[in-house]
Amino acid sequence: MRKKSRDKLSRTVRARGISPVVRAIQEFETGAKVHVLIDPSIHKGMPHPRFHGKTGEVVGKRGRAFVLKVTDGNATKTLITLPEHLMAQK
Numbered sequence: 001m002r003k004k005s006r007d008k009l010s011r012t013v014r015a016r017g018i019s020p021v022v023r024a025i026q027e028f029e030t031g032a033k034v035h036v037l038i039d040p041s042i043h044k045g046m047p048h049p050r051f052h053g054k055t056g057e058v059v060g061k062r063g064r065a066f067v068l069k070v071t072d073g074n075a076t077k078t079l080i081t082l083p084e085h086l087m088a089q090k
Contacts, residue, residue: 002049008049008052009040009049009052019039023083023084026086028058028066028088030059030061032058032089033058033089034055034066034087035054035086035089036053036056036068036079036086037052037053037086038051039084042082042084042085044082045080045085046081050072051070051077055070055089056071056079062080065081065082066082066083066086
């Protein structure tokens, strides 16, 4: 699944190290727009690299993970992703 993603799933020199805890405990409302930005240091709950940089809408929640609707070309896909890989749209 992580094949051909050397540049996409790598961090800059200054961003390396332990991820902040705030990213793991963030909450999103249903209907909120979020960006999928994969954190390569956390393997669990990681979406497919093709969704890195995409924007989706929060549809629901499953445990600690969020269910997103993301458009991939003409198709609408459903992603189940942990909050470490999401960022609120501004």
